[in-house]
Amino acid sequence: MSSPATILYCRCAYAQVVPTGVKNDVLQQLCASEASFETVSDLCEMAAHRDPRLQAIAACSKLRIAACYPRAVKGLFQQAGFPLPAETEILNMRTQTAAEITESLLRSDS
Secondary structure (H helix, E strand, C coil), rough: CCCCEEEEEEECCCCCCCHHHHHHHHHHHHHHCCCCEEEEEEEEHHHCCCCCCCHHHHHCEEEEEEEECHHHHHHHHHHCCCCCCCCCCECCCCCCCHHHHHHHHCCCCC
């Protein structure tokens, strides 16, 4: 049996570029699931402040991130000095539906 994916959910609290309905639905579905996940207020702010928690996040295996554009998320971690592993799955709450995102976040790879 394989280990579960590490799920990170970004609330995008400051830029507010992610549709409120999508981010609320994703969070609600994550909370209703039995999955363990971490939520952060805003990855952009964390990267701007070079928050050391980004290093721990980048070190996670089987990482799935619900945030915004994959290139932006990768760039944020790179800018902070903690590049993401190539296999990191980044789901875009700006362009995908809540159902698509939660299906990917919660899927089992076993």
